[in-house]
Amino acid sequence: MKRIIAALILVVLVGAGLWWLLAPAPAPMGQRPPTVVNLAPSIERSLFDRVEAVGTARAAQAVMILTEVPGRVAQIHFRQGQKVEQGKVLVTLDDRNARAELARSEAEYQRALNDFQRGQKLVKSRAISQSEVDTFRTTLDGAKASRDAARANLNDHTIRAPFAGVVGLRQVDAGGYLQTGDAITTLDNLGYIEVDFQVPERYLARLVSGLPVQARNEAFPDQVFEGTITDLDSRVSTASRSLTARARLENPQDRIRPGQFLRVSVQLAERDALLVPEQSIITQGAQSYVFTVTGDNTAERHPVTLGGRRDGWVEITSGLTGQPDVVVNGHSRLGSGQAVQVLDNPEALLPGQRALLEPASPDADQADSEAAA
Incomplete structure (x- = not known):
């Protein structure tokens, strides 16, 4: 028994000695561990330095097609939403009266021309005075002006697209009577889109035409519409202390339509x-x-x-x-x-x-x- 107790005491002493030798040194008082x-x-x-802004898309060319003369709609030549080329006939009005007026004015012009040519021959033989020839000349000029006006009036009965684009909803029907200035449809050139947006005045020194622009719309979250700044306004708004910039954006597949909300990002510098x-x-x-x-x-x-x-x-x-x-x-x-x-x-x-x-x-x-x- 005494030998067992002595052996245990020896083991404890050896273990204590090893711990004392191998234990890490304690951190100095008050020093935190690493x-x-x-x-x-x-x-x-x-x-890239960027300016973020918002704006509303608009067609680079957009018009309301109106009638310039009164008349009854004879035929409609377009479909709603159709792409048309410049000069495409959109609507024709009943032009029978206009054609008759043109025929009358051309006859009067021809008679005035004949009188003037005859007077030029007679004045050489002193059969008539120069003042009478001048009267023939004035009558001829008036007849020519009436003929030109009649031609323009006839042309106004055929309404054409002033530029290539997409027509909107039709506002008229065949057989309806239109007064001067009545709306027929809209026409938008959607090949590219313009957007106006406000830029704070602190960026004016770095804002110039030609800067790259990117625009996004929630309807097409994965698509970026690229473009450049084309124009800058000549005045800074006193209310917002900002300048209006205009950018032109590419519009592939005519996705962006006028009136859509756009988030615009302008790249100022790299x-x-x-x-x-x-x-x-x-x-x-x-x-x-x-x-x-x-x-x-x-x-x-x-x-x-x-x-x-x-x-x-x-x-x-x-x-x-x-x-x-x-x-x-x-x-x-x-x-x-x-x-x-x-x-x-x-x-x-x-x-x-x-x-x-x-x-x-x-x-x-x-x-x-x-x-x-």
């Missing part, structure tokens, strides 16, 4: 930008910070100024030099100079953010700087 953090790289990518993941930003009041890790595994806080955003990344315009790795996890209560333990975590970035780590392509550089109008 904070576990994840790092992600900062990257340099192209960034620049190279230093980007960090959004989750690396710590904001305290009006100041934003990011943390990096020094060579001795301590945290370093950097006050930074933020710029544009793109795909879950934020532009750093000042406060960070080079392209250092930044802390994206574990920095909510981190302080400058605090010890850290860096752990590799491939899931620290979101899938959309990881996509931007690939080399940039021209099509992928279409980013915005949250310059909302």
Whole structure:
């Protein structure tokens, strides 16, 4: 029994000695253990400054087809919603009276012409005076004007498309009597669309004709309508302190119709930008910070100024030099100079953010700087 007790005491003493030798040194009093953090790289990518605005689509050419002379509708030559070419006959009015009037005016013109030609011969032989020839000349001019007016009146009985486009709903029926100015239908050129939108005056120095424009509509969420700014207004609105810009957009398959709501994005400029993941930003009041890790595994806080955003990344315009790795996890209560333990975590970035780590392509550089109008 005594031997067993002695053996147990020996085992306990040996175990205590090993623990004392191998146990880690305790942290100094008041020092926190290292904070576990994840790092992600900062990257340099192209960034577009954009202005976001809204506007209403309208056809680049749009008219209401009206009658210019009164008359009864003889025939309708179009279908509602039909595409027509320039000069296409849309409606013909009963023109029997107009044709008769033209025949009468042409007869009067021919008689006046004959009288004038006869007078020119007689004045040479002094059979009549020059004043009589001048009277024949005046009568001829009046007859010619009456003939031209009769021709125009006859032509106005045939209503044609002034340009190529799409006709709207029909407002008349065959056999109906129309007065001057009555509406027949609408005609819109939908080959391209125009949109007017407001741009805040602070962007005027960079706003010029020819800037690229993209527009979207909720009816076609997966389609972007491309175009350019064509015109700028000459005045800034005193009420909104903004300038009206007009853009022309391509309209494939005539999808956008006049009156539709559009979200417009204007690309002002392109620049190279230093980007960090959004989750690396710590904001305290009006100041934003990011943390990096020094060579001795301590945290370093950097006050930074933020710029544009793109795909879950934020532009750093000042406060960070080079392209250092930044802390994206574990920095909510981190302080400058605090010890850290860096752990590799491939899931620290979101899938959309990881996509931007690939080399940039021209099509992928279409980013915005949250310059909302």
